[in-house]
Amino acid sequence: MNELEQKSxxxxxxxxxxxxxxxxxxxxxxxxxxxxxxLVTRHIWRGILISFLIISIYGLSLWRLDxxxxxxxxxxxxxxxTDLSRPQEEAVTxxxxxxxxxxxxxxxxxxxxxxxxxxxxxxxxxxxxxILLGTLTIGGHITEINLGKxxxxxxxxxPRLSQxxxxxNPDKILEYDLETTEGVAYFLASDSASVACAFGPVEQPxxxxxxxxxxxxxxxxxxxGQFTPSGMRAEGTKIKVQGFNFIPNxxxxxxVKPESVPAFRPRVNAEVITAIPDENGNFELxxxxxxxxxxxxxxxxxxxxxxxxxxxxxxxxxxxxxFWLALEGIVVTLFLALMATAAGLVLAVPMSFLAAxxxxxxxxxxxxxxxxxxxxxxxxxxxxPIIWALIAIIWVGPGPFAGVIxxxxxxxxxxxxxxxxxIENIDNGPIEAIQATGAxxxxxxxxxVVPQVIPPFVSFTIYRWDINVRMSTIIxxxxxxxxxxxxxxxxxxxxxxxxGIAVWMIAxxxxxxxxxxxxxxxxxx
Amino acid sequence: MAILxxxxxxxxxxxGTQALKDVSxxxxxxxxxxxxxxxxxxxxxxLRCINRLVTPTSGHIWFNGVDITxxxxxxxxxxxxxxxxxxxxxxxxxxxxVITNVISGRLGYMNPLWSLTGYVPPKVREDAMQALxxxxxxxxxxxxxxxxSGGQQQRVxxxxxxxxxxxxxxxxxxxxxxxxxxxxxxxxYLEKLNKERGLTVICSLHYLDLVQRYATRVxxxxxxxxxxxxxxxxxxxxxxxxxxxxxxEEAQRLGGGGILxxxxxxxxxxxxx
Numbered sequence: 036m037n038e039l040e041q042k043s044x045x046x047x048x049x050x051x052x053x054x055x056x057x058x059x060x061x062x063x064x065x066x067x068x069x070x071x072x073x074l075v076t077r078h079i080w081r082g083i084l085i086s087f088l089i090i091s092i093y094g095l096s097l098w099r100l101d102x103x104x105x106x107x108x109x110x111x112x113x114x115x116x117t118d119l120s121r122p123q124e125e126a127v128t129x130x131x132x133x134x135x136x137x138x139x140x141x142x143x144x145x146x147x148x149x150x151x152x153x154x155x156x157x158x159x160x161x162x163x164x165x166i167l168l169g170t171l172t173i174g175g176h177i178t179e180i181n182l183g184k185x186x187x188x189x190x191x192x193x194p195r196l197s198q199x200x201x202x203x204n205p206d207k208i209l210e211y212d213l214e215t216t217e218g219v220a221y222f223l224a225s226d227s228a229s230v231a232c233a234f235g236p237v238e239q240p241x242x243x244x245x246x247x248x249x250x251x252x253x254x255x256x257x258x259x260g261q262f263t264p265s266g267m268r269a270e271g272t273k274i275k276v277q278g279f280n281f282i283p284n285x286x287x288x289x290x291v292k293p294e295s296v297p298a299f300r301p302r303v304n305a306e307v308i309t310a311i312p313d314e315n316g317n318f319e320l321x322x323x324x325x326x327x328x329x330x331x332x333x334x335x336x337x338x339x340x341x342x343x344x345x346x347x348x349x350x351x352x353x354x355x356x357x358f359w360l361a362l363e364g365i366v367v368t369l370f371l372a373l374m375a376t377a378a379g380l381v382l383a384v385p386m387s388f389l390a391a392x393x394x395x396x397x398x399x400x401x402x403x404x405x406x407x408x409x410x411x412x413x414x415x416x417x418x419x420p421i422i423w424a425l426i427a428i429i430w431v432g433p434g435p436f437a438g439v440i441x442x443x444x445x446x447x448x449x450x451x452x453x454x455x456x457x458i459e460n461i462d463n464g465p466i467e468a469i470q471a472t473g474a475x476x477x478x479x480x481x482x483x484v485v486p487q488v489i490p491p492f493v494s495f496t497i498y499r500w501d502i503n504v505r506m507s508t509i510i511x512x513x514x515x516x517x518x519x520x521x522x523x524x525x526x527x528x529x530x531x532x533x534x535g536i537a538v539w540m541i542a543x544x545x546x547x548x549x550x551x552x553x554x555x556x557x558x559x560x
Numbered sequence: 561m562a563i564l565x566x567x568x569x570x571x572x573x574x575x576g577t578q579a580l581k582d583v584s585x586x587x588x589x590x591x592x593x594x595x596x597x598x599x600x601x602x603x604x605x606x607l608r609c610i611n612r613l614v615t616p617t618s619g620h621i622w623f624n625g626v627d628i629t630x631x632x633x634x635x636x637x638x639x640x641x642x643x644x645x646x647x648x649x650x651x652x653x654x655x656x657x658v659i660t661n662v663i664s665g666r667l668g669y670m671n672p673l674w675s676l677t678g679y680v681p682p683k684v685r686e687d688a689m690q691a692l693x694x695x696x697x698x699x700x701x702x703x704x705x706x707x708x709s710g711g712q713q714q715r716v717x718x719x720x721x722x723x724x725x726x727x728x729x730x731x732x733x734x735x736x737x738x739x740x741x742x743x744x745x746x747x748x749y750l751e752k753l754n755k756e757r758g759l760t761v762i763c764s765l766h767y768l769d770l771v772q773r774y775a776t777r778v779x780x781x782x783x784x785x786x787x788x789x790x791x792x793x794x795x796x797x798x799x800x801x802x803x804x805x806x807x808x809e810e811a812q813r814l815g816g817g818g819i820l821x822x823x824x825x826x827x828x829x830x831x832x833x
Contacts, residue, residue, distance in 0.1 A: 464651035468717075471611050472724055473641030473668025481675040482664045486655045 062152020063145050072148020078156060085144050085162065092137040092169040096130040099176055129176035136169035195531050202535025210355050211348035218247035218278055218343045223255040224293065225336035226329060228272055231255040234336050247280040247316070249343060255336065259326040271324030278320070278343050281312040285345050289320070292340040293327050301325035310343065357525070357533040364511070364518030365540040371438045371510075371517050372503035378439070379446025380496055386412065386447060387454030388480065393466075394458065409455075416448035420506050424515040435516030442503050442510060450499055457491035458484060493559040497552040504548055508541055562586040562622075563728060563760050564610065569619035571605050571784075579605040580616070581784040587762060589727075592754045594771050595764040596788075597781035598807060603764040606781065607730045610762070611643045612636055624727070641668030644721030646750075648733040650713040654706035658697075658716050661705050662688040665723030684723075691719040695749060711742035718749055729753065731763040735770070743767070747774050772796055780806035 057065075057075060066072030070086030073079075143162045150156050202208065219240055225231035232255040242248040256272025281287055289308040292298035300307045301322070310318040320343075329337050386408060388394060395405035424441035431437050461484060469483040511519020518537055525533040564587040571580040579602045587593050595603045608614035610621060612628060621628050628639050644665070652661045666684050667675070674680070692698045695715035705713060714734060721729055731750060735743035751774055753759045765771050771778060778795045780788030780802075787805045790798065 462651075462654075464647060464649050465653040467613055468645065468647060468651035468720070469653075469664055469667065471613060471640060471643070471645040471730075472665050472720070473637040473639075474664070475637060475672050477672045478667045478670075478675045482656075482660075482667065483653055486653045489655070 057152050059149050059153040063149035065152075066145045066148025069141060069144050070148075072145075073151050073156075076148075076151040076154075078151050081147075081151075081156070081159065085140075085147070085159075085166075088166045088170070089137055089141050089144060092133055092140075092166070092173060095173045095177065096134045096137070099126045099130045099173065126176060129172055133169045133173035133176075136165045136172060140165040140169060198531035199535040199538055202532045202539060204532070205352075207532045208355055208358060208536075209352040211352050212350045213346040214349045216247055216282060216345040216347075218249040218281065218287075220249035220251045220276070220341045221254065222251060222274070222324070222339040222341050223336040224258050224272075224324060224329065224339050225255075226257060228256045231257065231336040237338070245280060247278065247282075247343075247345075249341065250277045250279070251275065251341060252277075256324055258324045258329070261326060268326070271326070273321060273323050274341070276310075276320045276322070276341065276343065278310065278312060278318045279316065281316040281318065281343070282345055282347075283312050283314045283316050285347065286311050287318070287343040287345045289322065290342040290344050291325060291327070292342060293329075294337050294339070295330050295333065296327050298340075298342075299325075299327075357521075357530075358536055360521050361518060361533070361537045361540050364521050364537065365544055367435050368504060368507045368511065368517035368519070368541075369544060371435050371507045371515075372442065372500055374439045375442030375446055375503050375507070376496065376500040378443040379450050379499065382443075382447045383450035383454055384492075386451040387458060388484075390451055390455035391458035392455075393461075393463065394480070394484070408451075412448045412451045415444060416452060418445075420445040420510060421513055424510045424513050428514050433514035433516070438507055438510045438515030438517060441515055442507060445506075446499055446503060450495060453495045453499075454488070454492060457488050457495070461487040490559050494556045497555055501545070501548050501552050505541075505545060563589040563624060564762075565620075565622040566606075566610075567620040567622070569606070569609060569621065570617045571602075571609060571614065572617045579784050580609070583619070583781075583784070583786055585779055585786065585789070587728075587760060589760055590754070590758045592751065592761045592763070592774055592776045594775035594778050595762065595781060596766075596771060596778060596806060597764075601781040602784040603781055604732050605784075607645070607732050607762065607764060610728075610730055611640050611645055613645075637668055641724050642726055643728045643730060644724045644726035646714070646717050646721055646729065646731040646734045648736045650710070650717045650737075652705040652713055652716055652720075654704070656705060657701070658692070658703050658705055658708070659685070659688055659701040661716055662691055662701075662719045662723055665691075665720035668724065688719070688723060691722040692716075694722060695719045710738050711745065714738065714742075714746050715749070718746070718753075722753075726759065728760045728762065731761060733764050733766065736766055740767075743770060744773075750774070768798075782806055 062072040062076060064072075065075055068086070069089045070082035070084070073082030073085060075082075140162055143165065147156065147159065147162060221237045221239055223231045223234055223237055232253070235255045237254045239254075240248075252275045253272065256274070259271035260269035262268045276289075278287065286309045288300060289310075290298055290300055302308070303322070308320070308322055310320040312318045324339075389404055390408045390412060392405060395401040420441050423444045424437060427437035427440035427444075431440065465483040465487070466479060469479045474482065507515065507517050508519045508522065511517040512523040514520070518541060522534065522537040522541075525531075525537065566586070567584050569580050569583040570578075572578050583602075583606060595606060597603050605614055609616045610623070610628075616629055619629065623639060623643070626635075626639065628636070631639060653664070656664075663680055663684055666687065670681075670684065689698055689701060692701055695718050697712060697715055700708065700712065700716075705716065708716065717734075729750065734750070735746050738746065747763075747770060750761050750763065754761050763774075765774075772795055775795055776792050778788065778790045778792075779786055780790075782805065788802055790802075
């Protein structure tokens with residue numbers, strides 16, 4: 036105790052004139068409001084940071100706790116809330132833990148206020164550690180980081196990922212023309228079998244010699260009823276179908292085509308109804324007339340076509356439509372990137388000369404041009420191409436042109452910056468030498484600057500094309516045309532086979548471009 | 561008649577460096593004037609003031625009766641093309657061909673719009689080949705400049721200077737980046753131009769033996785001031801006292817006619833001060 040007092044008094048004597056001297060205990064007391072003790076003793080930044088960080092952690096923790104209260108009020112705990120209640124429980128844990136760390140930091144802050152007042156402020160290691168722990172704890176909750184979920188549900192990505200990584204399954208990528216053989220019989224249906232049959236018998240379609248045909252028994256009746264909540268329904272008329280002259284051993288599917296609704300394939304236990312003809316091409320099948328809606332305004336019974344259909348793959352296989360869509364998309368994307376790069380190149384070259392300090396520092400006018408051009412390029416470059424795409428879509432409507440505009444704007448700014456920096460980095464000696472011959476500014480640029488900047492310009496331009504191809508896939512996703520348009524549709528439709536095709540095409544093109552650009556760069560630099 | 565007259569020339573750079581202080585001298589037509597002095601003594605600044613790569617703060621430079629500190633634009637360019645310059649680092653455009661580098665010496669006489677199309681009149685091309693023949697390397701015309709050795713690059717630099725049909729050649733330490741044998745061959749070219757064509761040469765040099773061998777007149781600079789003026793005879797018998805005046809107290813003479821450059825402790829610094 037004695038020693039402590041001596042220390043504090045000696046440090047007070049030694050403290051520099053700029054130090055505000057207050058009693059050490061007062062420093063601690065002031066720091067009950069976080070950071071105030073430090074502020075008063077002229078540790079301005081330390082005080083501001085301590086107070087801001089500690090108050091922030093408390094504030095964020097209380098906000099997350101508050102969210103849970105609201106949630107509990109909306110969903111009274113009487114209902115099972117397995118998934119909904121978990122985040123709420125977590126919120127309590129995380130928020131309390133963060134507040135615990137903040138409290139330790141707060142206690143340290145009081146000590147630090149005391150130490151600062153004694154003129155013996157030490158490096159704020161302890162404070163940094165606990166403030167950091169508190170920040171990361173509450174941050175983990177705010178961003179809903181849930182490693183447990185990530186691990187538990189890892190099985191879900193497997194099939195999707197394999198679809199995306201290998202979409203080249205022949206069953207999925209190839210299609211055949213189908214040739215169908217049908218036998219048809221007519222059936223009269225009404226809500227009441229007796230009404231339907233009063234109109235019969237039905238005239239069956241005429242069949243040519245050798246063609247498949249059907250014989251049904253009976254040829255009138257009622258469809259199945261709707262399912263009641265108890266899971267029961269009135270079964271429709273049981274129909275016996277006999278088929279003749281079908282292709283032997285080739286399954287035939289039942290298709291029902293009422294006048295009132297589109298054709299459909301009835302299912303029993305989720306399987307379509309099929310029959311396999313014997314070696315003579317004959318079969319026999321029984322089914323109940325399925326449910327379908329008979330329009331209220333129908334007068335008399337509805338005629339239903341009962342079709343047994345055999346399909347055969349004929350001719351050579353061809354690639355699915357999605358493949359061609361993706362191919363069209365990647366071609367559009369490539370050209371989109373090419374046009375944007377070309378337009379960007381043409382406009383960025385003059386801009387870059389205006390934005391090169393070494394060429395523009397001749398006098399006040401050129402220097403102010405330099406400054407303005409540089410500023411504009413920095414602002415344009417800091418706005419992401421996706422934002423430019425949204426603006427361009429408002430301007431010219433969705434499609435590749437909007438994508439070209441968006442990428443061009445960004446390319447001008449990005450290339451202009453890279454170009455102007457490579458102009459600034461050139462050897463000044465040749466410029467001096469060319470100037471000394473009496474050449475004017477244009478000649479100096481063409482003879483001394485241009486030869487020096489061609490290698491970096493070529494290199495940066497190709498690199499930019501590379502970037503633009505990759506970026507235009509994203510631009511497409513917001514409506515800028517190209518492969519991104521179909522890619523984002525397939526992602527939303529969960530059509531992962533097609534997503535895989537698109538991803539493969541992007542990967543192939545980017546890889547080829549990457550290789551080509553490195554070769555061209557080697558040749559030029 | 562004096563081709564060049566420098567009067568009370570001052571140069572203060574933006575950072576406050578006093579590079580030249582009250583420098584005055586005259587150069588007669590046909591002289592081989594050598595400027596000596598330590599790195600940082602203002603040699604490069606002085607040479608660059610003469611062709612206005614550097615604009616002097618005050619003072620006058622009369623070239624053929626024209627005060628070139630007062631001219632701008634077209635007249636400045638027309639004056640510049642009569643004053644060729646050779647550099648320590650050669651300052652060739654390294655990625656361009658030798659012939660293109662030589663042709664660039666004629667730019668002051670060519671229509672600037674031609675440079676946009678890359679058109680070069682056949683006459684200019686022929687003159688460029690002739691200039692290359694004069695420096696003894698016509699066979700290299702199609703090589704890239706950076707494929708040449710240092711001595712060859714400096715010869716291309718001289719060929720470029722010849723393309724200007726200059727009345728005055730400024731040589732800023734033309735041999736400081738070359739070994740002594742090459743140094744002599746380069747200075748021999750300059751001397752030949754000086755003697756045979758009567759071209760006036762102003763050259764900054766480091767090596768005393770080279771100064772004694774080539775100079776018809778010498779001025780010494782120290783911290784931007786002229787501290788020594790001597791004729792060819794004077795430099796042959798330069799005294800230690802005069803020598804120290806130019807190169808500072810710590811300088812030592814290496815034998816008779818030793819190498820001045822090696823005594824200065826800050827040698828090797830670049831010359832763009």
